[in-house]
Amino acid sequence: MADLITVWATHLAETELSTALPRRWAHTRGVTTRATEVGQLLGKDANLLVAAATLHDVGYAPRLAVTGFHPLDGARFLRDEHGADERLVRLVANHSFALLEAEERGLREELVAEFPLLEEPLLVDALVYCDMTTTPDGDRTTAEERVAEILSRYGDESVIGRFIRRAAPEIVGTVGRVEAALAAQPR
Structure with a gap:
């Protein structure tokens, strides 16, 4: 059952992304679906994960793109315009x-000073899992396929290409940890 934070997050993300960036909105909906499925691992933080998944790419919205770095722009928007929960903002950032x-x-x-990484590994990992197992169109994929797709879209030598090549081993490892945790859950 959705709670207030997830309803608010959905409304906000839909408002900012659905018309301006419909493909990004499709991806966001898919990431949110993954978060709903993974929430069982997080107990009381399940709704926080769903809200973070729903808002993780809000910084791509054209009116919010100040630095051009969507995690920072999205987190600043959530903090400054909405007074959002600090843990949520730090997850998005x-x-x-x-x-x-x-x-x-x-x-x-700037990122570290304003939005230090949460010291909650399972919550952080779960959000990586949700994002990195979802295609731009919102479908399921593997971490390896997602990394390859990002590289093909942006190119090896772009900022994002360089970043994703550096992050790939961490992404694959994180997705593997979450998949193992899900597999260990009683059915």
């Missing part, structure tokens, strides 16, 4: 190894 991309963009110090 740091989703899917954003710190590595921030380094490529020269924004590492």
Whole structure:
């Protein structure tokens, strides 16, 4: 059952993404579906994961793109315009190894100073899993296929290409850990 934070997150993400960036909205919906499935691992934090999954790419919205680095732009929007929960904001800011991309963009110090990584490995890993097992169209994929798709879309030598090549081993390892945790859950 959805709670207030997930209803709010869905409304906000849909408002910012569905018309301006329909493919990004499709991806977001798929990531949210994965989060709903993975929530069983997180107990009381299941709704926080769903909200973070729903808002993880909100910083791509054209009106929010200040730095051009969507985790930072999205987190600032959530903090400054909505006074969102600090853990939610920090998850959005740091989703899917954003710190590595921030380094490529020269924004590492800003990201770390404003939005330190949460020291909640399972929650952080679950969000990586949801994002990195979802295609741009919202379908399921493997971590390896997702990394290859990102590289083919952006190119090896782009900022995102350099970032994703650096992050790939961490992404694959994280997805593997979450898949193992899911497999260990009683049915």
